[in-house]
Amino acid sequence: MFRRNALVIGSGAVDALSRKRVLVFGLGGVGGAAVEALARSGVGRLGIIDDDIFESSNRNRQLAALESTLGESKVRVTANRLRDINPQIELTLFEQKLTGDRIEEFFAEPVDYVVDAIDDIPGKVALASFCQRRGIPLIASLGTGNRLDPGCLEITDIYRTHTDPLARKFRKALKEAAVSSLEVVYSREKPVKLEGGHRGPGSLIFVPASAGILMAYQVVVRLIAVH
Template sequence: MQTETGIFHRTEKLIGKSGLEVLQGSRVILFGVGGVGSFVAEALIRSGVGFLTIVDRDIIEPSNLNRQIMANVKTIGKVKVYTMSRRLLAINPLAIVHPMHKCYTLENSQEFHLADYDYAIDAVDMITAKIDLAIKCQENNVPIISCMGTGNKMDAGLFEITDIYNTSICPLAKVMRKELRARGVESLKVLYSTEEPITRDNPPGSIAFVPSVAGLLIAGEVVRDLLKIASQKLETEALNEHKEI
């Protein structure tokens, strides 16, 4: 079995030993382990994030096989978060993966202890949960990125990461803008697509290469943000020490 150092030898070439230590010491919580979230989770673990909580209440169904990374004929009927957890630990056994087989709701939001995390990721479908996560993360000063709609899309090259109030076209983003504005949320980092929906079907149509790309883009943004936040913190600490001297 490889050591953690061996696993991340090539990652260290890009971000350095200190960057790798930042990721290994980071605590991230991911809501939703579907077509987008499953790729987020795997990319974070493969990038060196040391503590990841994954939250989802669903089991794996045949309809998941076209887009969810842990879904195959042998995992149908199994709990998503437990199956995904085993997969992640098979990649990095030294990581801490905390599966929570439940759904985030307004009523149980306190069970997730958001303030304990360095970053939160919203990859769920329920609008009420997405809105409340944005509000709770703002209240707890926890960075969050929220995924808008990836269903009924075919062009993975049209994803953008921006503020919710800069979005257009996406029907889910339109609802989120209205609801967040009404609740006084001034900003929310999101991933969304500028592609017009191919259909208006609900449940939406999906294809393998669209939600997966969305998940990888989100994971990349989170990793870069974690490194940036750590760098800014070090600069602030150094500045404060200099002032004391």
């Protein structure tokens, strides 16, 4: 199924990706797009982590959120979707929330790359600290809510970010945890003011899905560069 992938990146890279293992934390608008892009790019082994279910409000931006999947586990629905894309894919399912005291459970098997698509600051910091100690490559997403323009997304180091309120809190927490560097996808776009004074967040599909695909792109090119 990856014949067209091979025309672009080469058959050797396709073969290498089939043996790589990536963990994706969070299966919302960002993580759901990232994990699907990874599967369609040929990453052969994925661990998917989320403790949530699909709700009606997810349908405007989350790829696996459908009328038929409302109320169902994001992990199980996503797993079925990925197996429908690639029946040979190897999946490890974690229907649980990331917490710092149980983080090693997710790394019982070797991991080549980690995608952080959660919005919980303590969880993000715990994951960044763990990956830094273990030398595991990690890319993290920042705020995608209350934004409209996917062209404002970029990949950079967390300490070079600006504008994003989530990034400000994350930078402070990472400094306190002695995390020296972290690759992130973030938006330079200022959050829009929400109609009617709502606190939000508001969201359309454009920015979160694009952020997820950008994260998957970075993971794939880094993995095949190592190859």
